[in-house]
Amino acid sequence: xxxxxxxxxxxxxxxxWHCFAPPIYLRLILQQMLRIGYNSLPVVGLTAFxxxxxxxxxxxxxxxRFNAESLVSSIVALxxxxxxxxxxxxxxxxxxxxxxxxxxxxTMRVTEQIDALVTLSTNPFKYLVAPRIIAAVLCLxxxxxxxxxxxxxxxxxxxxxxxxxxxxxxxxxxxxxxEFGDIxxxxxxxxxxGFIIALMGCYHGYNSGGGAQGVGKATTNAVVSAxxxxxxxxxxxxxxxxxx
Amino acid sequence: xxxxxxxxxxxPPRKPLPPPPGGVVQPAVPAADPTPAPEPKSPIHIxxxxxxxxxxxxxxxxxxxxxxxxxxSVVIIGGSGTGKSVMLKCILGILVPDQxxxxxxxxxxxxxxxxxxEAMLRHFGMLFQGAALFDSLSVWQNVAFGLIQGxxxxxxxxxxxxxxxxxxxxxxxxxxxxxxxxxxxxxxKRVGLARAIAAxxxxxFFDEPTTGLDPIMADVINDLIVKCVKExxxxxxxxxxxxxxxxxxxxxIAMIYKGEIIWEGPADEVDNSGNDHVQQFINGSAEGPIxxxxxxx
Ligand SMILES: Nc1ncnc2c1ncn2[C@@H]1O[C@H](COP(=O)(O)OP(=O)(O)OP(=O)(O)O)[C@@H](O)[C@H]1O
Ligand SMILES: [Mg+2]
Numbered sequence: 199x200x201x202x203x204x205x206x207x208x209x210x211x212x213x214x215w216h217c218f219a220p221p222i223y224l225r226l227i228l229q230q231m232l233r234i235g236y237n238s239l240p241v242v243g244l245t246a247f248x249x250x251x252x253x254x255x256x257x258x259x260x261x262x263r264f265n266a267e268s269l270v271s272s273i274v275a276l277x278x279x280x281x282x283x284x285x286x287x288x289x290x291x292x293x294x295x296x297x298x299x300x301x302x303x304x305t306m307r308v309t310e311q312i313d314a315l316v317t318l319s320t321n322p323f324k325y326l327v328a329p330r331i332i333a334a335v336l337c338l339x340x341x342x343x344x345x346x347x348x349x350x351x352x353x354x355x356x357x358x359x360x361x362x363x364x365x366x367x368x369x370x371x372x373x374x375x376x377e378f379g380d381i382x383x384x385x386x387x388x389x390x391x392g393f394i395i396a397l398m399g400c401y402h403g404y405n406s407g408g409g410a411q412g413v414g415k416a417t418t419n420a421v422v423s424a425x426x427x428x429x430x431x432x433x434x435x436x437x438x439x440x441x442x
Numbered sequence: 443x444x445x446x447x448x449x450x451x452x453x454p455p456r457k458p459l460p461p462p463p464g465g466v467v468q469p470a471v472p473a474a475d476p477t478p479a480p481e482p483k484s485p486i487h488i489x490x491x492x493x494x495x496x497x498x499x500x501x502x503x504x505x506x507x508x509x510x511x512x513x514x515s516v517v518i519i520g521g522s523g524t525g526k527s528v529m530l531k532c533i534l535g536i537l538v539p540d541q542x543x544x545x546x547x548x549x550x551x552x553x554x555x556x557x558x559x560e561a562m563l564r565h566f567g568m569l570f571q572g573a574a575l576f577d578s579l580s581v582w583q584n585v586a587f588g589l590i591q592g593x594x595x596x597x598x599x600x601x602x603x604x605x606x607x608x609x610x611x612x613x614x615x616x617x618x619x620x621x622x623x624x625x626x627x628x629x630x631k632r633v634g635l636a637r638a639i640a641a642x643x644x645x646x647f648f649d650e651p652t653t654g655l656d657p658i659m660a661d662v663i664n665d666l667i668v669k670c671v672k673e674x675x676x677x678x679x680x681x682x683x684x685x686x687x688x689x690x691x692x693x694x695i696a697m698i699y700k701g702e703i704i705w706e707g708p709a710d711e712v713d714n715s716g717n718d719h720v721q722q723f724i725n726g727s728a729e730g731p732i733x734x735x736x737x738x739x
Binding site for chain 2: 302306309310311313314315316317318319320321325
């Protein structure tokens with residue numbers, strides 16, 4: 199256990215170092231941004247849409263008990279931007295991207311492609327790990343910005359179509375109530391989640407054991423550890439930085 | 443089960459041999475020279491001394507000693523699972539030996555910094571036993587990889603070289619645009635070979651270069667390896683089970699058994715080595731001192 203933490207710490211240090219030390223492979227970063235960011239849009243969008251909708255319904259049901267139905271729009275906006283947008287997008291992307299990275303690097307490990315990289319004088323951290331981490335850290339905030347928008351829109355559609363809110367009042371309440379800090383805190387968190395997602399995928403893939411079974415285990419471990427770390431980091435970040 | 447560890451036979455008359463395992467005196471190597479002049483390089487390009495490597499309880503290398511002379515082709519033979527690939531990976535620094543020393547150009551490489559290793563590997567080429575092609579890149583990008591990433595060559599320039607090297611291993615330009623997954627095993631092997639020699643390295647390792655190839659193509663590859671050594675002057679270490687190939691490409695043959703070199707000598711002496719293990723191996727006989735651990739019916 200301690201050895202594992204030590205190995206992860208060294209791996210993290212190496213990864214971060216190679217994210218900043220030249221040369222930086224721009225081409226690979228863009229390629230990874232496409233795979234991590236652009237290809238995750240449908241999953242993240244759908245997740246946010248349904249979450250926004252269900253949030254509107256639940257808050258309405260709860261709100262009627264206190265005659266506070268009018269709060270629906272503001273609480274949906276707050277919930278999505280501060281918590282549900284970043285966390286759910288993070289978890290969905292963890293499932294998609296951590297698994298894909300771990301499977302890819304794990305296969306490269308067991309088929310000796312990572313060894314071959316080394317013999318061709320190319321540092322695997324620089325060539326494989328750093329582009330994925332940089333891409334994920336850049337993409338997650340963008341994805342969450344999209345998720346925030348779609349989530350709020352989901353709430354608005356449910357509010358207007360099935361809860362009979364006035365459309366313009368709903369929108370006005372949302373805009374008036376939201377503060378920049380709400381959105382910003384979510385985006386900062388999501389950058390951290392992006393780091394966790396790529397790091398866990400790379401770490402487990404890079405250290406994958408032999409054979410198909412080893413790669414399978416690496417993939418599972420990557421998703422599980424990324425998800426748990428996201429939830430833990432979310433709590434830590436919220437309590438440390440974003441209270442008040 | 444535990445047969446007695448075979449000892450080296452006395453050195454054959456022509457070439458000097460390294461001392462038996464455990465020996466410490468290395469008079470042939472001018473490593474002790476306090477100010478080595480940069481120009482005249484040592485005649486021994488790679489020198490392995492008392493190399494040990496285990497995986498858990500399993501001892502794979504057991505005090506292996508080997509000298510690879512500069513500009514010569516050394517072929518390693520030996521049974522499956524005796525540690526031949528592990529030995530190459532130790533030299534490359536992919537695996538770290540538990541004990542022993544590896545001198546390349548008289549410089550110790552065990553425990554050297556990552557930067558020094560990267561610089562050293564710029565002069566190395568390796569054909570992996572399983573080819574280890576990058577499946578996210580096309581065939582020509584694989585071959586050009588070391589040129590573009592390692593040597594910072596321009597892409598179009600590297601692409602031309604890649605296609606030349608592919609042609610040398612009998613693969614036409616149409617193959618260059620395919621992805622490695624679309625190739626047969628033997629074709630992948632040849633692409634791996636083209637990648638290994640693409641940057642004209644000083645040292646080339648071939649892990650079973652002719653396995654999986656038809657006899658004719660195998661001979662073409664043998665010729666290519668000979669050409670790399672004779673014309674380009676590279677130092678080559680090849681692993682093979684194919685004695686015809688070994689005879690053709692080797693200046694020197696070494697046999698590894700239970701993690702040690704039990705015989706080495708010039709290629710033309712392999713037939714009268716006087717070593718039972720070598721005899722059994724080149725005759726491909728199940729009877730002899732090497733007993734495979736199989737369940738007999
Ligand atoms: N990464 C590893 N982890 C654990 N054991 C290993 C590892 N690599 C090799 N071994 C063990 O080391 C031994 C030697 O392996 P190696 O690949 O060097 O064999 P080889 O001589 O190349 O055989 P072959 O001719 O079949 O390729 C094998 O018994 C293998 O089980
Ligand atoms: Mg092998």
